[in-house]
Amino acid sequence: MxxxxxxxxxxxxxxxxxxxxxxxxxxxxxxxxxxxxxISHPDLAQFRAELSRFRVGLIMDIGVMLALVMAILFAGIAFIH
Incomplete structure (x- = not known):
């Protein structure tokens, strides 16, 4: 406008x-x-595929970090007792 x-x-x-x-x-x-x-459809499809791979990688990275935080937390609790 x-x-x-x-x-x-x-x-x-x-x-x-x-x-x-x-x-x-x-x-x-x-x-x-x-x-x-x-914008051609193959370009859009390729972009979506790349975005999907990025999303999966990001979710896995977050999961690994969460598991590490939980392990450190449990180790800290075990150390206190």
């Missing part, structure tokens, strides 16, 4: 007719939507 307003103000400042301003803004919006839809 900000970009549309900025574009409108810029075109209005150089005395572009109102109808042409709207046409230019619509064309830019259309081009923007096409460029974001350009």
């Amino acid at each position: 900000k970009n549309r307003l900025a574009m409108y103000k810029a075109l209005k400042a150089i005395n572009v007719p109102e109808q042409k301003i709207e046409t230019v803004i619509q064309a830019m919006d259309s081009d923007l939507h096409l460029s974001t839809a350009d």
Whole structure:
């Protein structure tokens, strides 16, 4: 929305007719939507697979750290008694 307003103000400042301003803004919006839809499915699938691997690795790391904390806690409790 900000970009549309900025574009409108810029075109209005150089005395572009109102109808042409709207046409230019619509064309830019259309081009923007096409460029974001350009992401190919294999790239997206590869990204999701990599993200899934990262998630599994992160969960495993957290599990190992939790097990270490529990071991240290139990060792501390055993040492106190």
